[in-house]
Amino acid sequence: MDLIKNIHKETPFQTAGPFLHIGCLPNFIGIPGIYKNDIGVDPFPEKKNKDFIKISGSIFDGNEEAVDDVLLETWQCDEDGNYFGLNGFARFVPDKVTKKFSLSTIKPGSVKSFDGKLYSPHISLLISSRGLNMSLNTRIYFDDDDLTNDPLISFIINNNNNDISSLVAKKIDKNDYLFNVFLQGDKETIFFDL
Amino acid sequence: MKNKSLLKRDFNYQPHIYYPNYKSSILRAPHKDKITFPSTISEVSGPVFSKDIIGQNDNNLILNFSKNNKSPIGHKILVYGTVKDQFLKPVKGALIEIWQANASGKYMHPNDKTPTAIDPNFAGCGRYITETNGSYEFFTIQPGPYPYPNRGIEWRPMHIHFSIFGESFGQRLITQMYFEGDPLIKLCPMVNSIPDDKIRKSLISKLDVSRAVSHNILAYKFDIILRGINQTYFENRKEGL
Numbered sequence: 001m002d003l004i005k006n007i008h009k010e011t012p013f014q015t016a017g018p019f020l021h022i023g024c025l026p027n028f029i030g031i032p033g034i035y036k037n038d039i040g041v042d043p044f045p046e047k048k049n050k051d052f053i054k055i056s057g058s059i060f061d062g063n064e065e066a067v068d069d070v071l072l073e074t075w076q077c078d079e080d081g082n083y084f085g086l087n088g089f090a091r092f093v094p095d096k097v098t099k100k101f102s103l104s105t106i107k108p109g110s111v112k113s114f115d116g117k118l119y120s121p122h123i124s125l126l127i128s129s130r131g132l133n134m135s136l137n138t139r140i141y142f143d144d145d146d147l148t149n150d151p152l153i154s155f156i157i158n159n160n161n162n163d164i165s166s167l168v169a170k171k172i173d174k175n176d177y178l179f180n181v182f183l184q185g186d187k188e189t190i191f192f193d194l
Numbered sequence: 195m196k197n198k199s200l201l202k203r204d205f206n207y208q209p210h211i212y213y214p215n216y217k218s219s220i221l222r223a224p225h226k227d228k229i230t231f232p233s234t235i236s237e238v239s240g241p242v243f244s245k246d247i248i249g250q251n252d253n254n255l256i257l258n259f260s261k262n263n264k265s266p267i268g269h270k271i272l273v274y275g276t277v278k279d280q281f282l283k284p285v286k287g288a289l290i291e292i293w294q295a296n297a298s299g300k301y302m303h304p305n306d307k308t309p310t311a312i313d314p315n316f317a318g319c320g321r322y323i324t325e326t327n328g329s330y331e332f333f334t335i336q337p338g339p340y341p342y343p344n345r346g347i348e349w350r351p352m353h354i355h356f357s358i359f360g361e362s363f364g365q366r367l368i369t370q371m372y373f374e375g376d377p378l379i380k381l382c383p384m385v386n387s388i389p390d391d392k393i394r395k396s397l398i399s400k401l402d403v404s405r406a407v408s409h410n411i412l413a414y415k416f417d418i419i420l421r422g423i424n425q426t427y428f429e430n431r432k433e434g435l
Contacts, residue, residue, distance in 0.1 A: 007280050007281065007422060008280050008419055009204070009207050009419065010204070010207065010208075010280060010367075010421050011367060011369055011418045011420070012208050012369065012396070013208055013209055013367065013368060014209065014368070014369045014370035014384055014385075014397065015216075015218075015370075015384055016357070017370075019293060019301040019303040019306060019355075020293065020355065020368075021303065022293040022301060022302060022303055022317065023292055023293030023318075023320075023321075024291060026317065026319045029304070030304070031302060031319060033259070034249075034251075034252070034259060034319055035247075035249065035252065035319075036247075036249070061221040062221035062222070063221055067222075069305065073366075075236070075239075075241060076236075077236075083235065085241075086241050086244070088241070089241035111234075112235075114197040114198065114235060114238075119234060119236070122236065124237065126363070126366060131216075131218030131219050131220075131222035131223070132211070132219070132222055132223065133208075133209035133211050133219060133384070134209060135368050136224065152231055152234070155231055156229060156231075183221075183223070183224055184223070184224060188224055188225065189224070190226075191226075191228050191229070192228055192230070192231065193202075193203055193205075193228040193230040194200060194231075194364040
């Protein structure tokens with residue numbers, strides 16, 4: 001039996017365009033009253049702010065200019081390594097003036113995957129914008145964690161011999177991390193075909 | 195325990211990410227190959243959206259921004275279809291968010307400089323969570339085509355933007371739906387960034403006269419296919435074995 005014949009083709013991507021905020025963050029863009037709340041405003045509404053870390057940074061284009069018309073979405077587990085419900089989903093955009101995004105969330109725990117392997121704490125990041133015919137997937141790891149045994153980091157180093165530093169947020173203060181994304185150029189971030 | 199993995203994505207049926215005919219891609223498209231790795235729980239899991247978030251008119255763009263019961267300008271349409279995966283299994287509970295221009299081709303967005311009019315009764319924003327059989331429907335206004343700067347001024351075909359969350363973060367899809375018979379489709383570099391003609395056409399909704407809800411509304415059918423998820427069952431192994 002040819003199983004492949006029973007697999008249909010995925011609907012292709014198209015760019016999210018410059019006006020994606022209308023559909024994804026209407027209250028934020030000044031279209032009030034349709035949805036009570038934009039989704040993804042707070043990834044862990046039941047947790048206290050004092051437990052949060054802050055991840056900030058910019059998304060740079062090929063001219064190394066920070067862009068502000070991108071939509072960022074993150075998905076992560078809680079501090080115990082559990083994915084559940086809507087917890088751990090966030091949606092945000094860079095600031096119009098500073099061109100910096102800022103995500104306040106809890107530091108994820110290590111997470112055990114189906115194969116029983118333990119992955120170092122990380123946050124999945126999806127970037128959508130005008131000029132991107134497909135949204136881009138990457139991961140945010142943390143430089144104060146031990147990454148040597150992380151199966152994905154090891155996989156990249158063993159198979160592609162890449163510099164993995166673009167996947168790692170730098171600790172710049174007690175609970176503050178810096179994570180910049182480079183869409184192109186010498187510093188181009190590692191993106192994934194999930 | 196279930197071991198789940200996403201079907202490998204076939205990039206022959208996806209747009210070129212770097213496509214100079216679409217000028218904005220020149221400075222934004224990455225150049226290096228993407229790294230493929232076996233699915234982990236981080237990609238197979240995904241946010242679960244509850245129908246509690248959905249308001250009564252969230253899928254009715256004709257009503258959800260109208261003031262004093264005034265109708266938006268333009269002709270009313272029904273856009274409907276199903277969300278299934280690559281095995282044609284219906285995806286229930288999928289969050290679909292849409293956004294679009296109004297009848298004159300203008301978005302309600304501060305960055306839209308198109309010299310046409312905002313419609314005070316139309317915001318162009320809607321959402322729906324799919325039913326058990328994967329179905330969805332939106333009542334809206336036919337969006338207009340509009341000029342935009344690309345290689346000089348070009349025209350976008352009439353379209354509606356779709357953002358979809360399936361059950362996995364790795365199934366996430368953002369795309370655009372076009373309308374059967376629009377002569378601008380074949381001229382559009384964003385459409386043409388998809389190399390395969392048949393798969394390009396899968397983004398064109400079909401006019402469905404039989405589904406017209408009443409005499410003042412046209413219907414268009416647009417079915418969506420998200421990535422498939424393979425599932426196998428295995429027994430939990432004990433630590434260290």
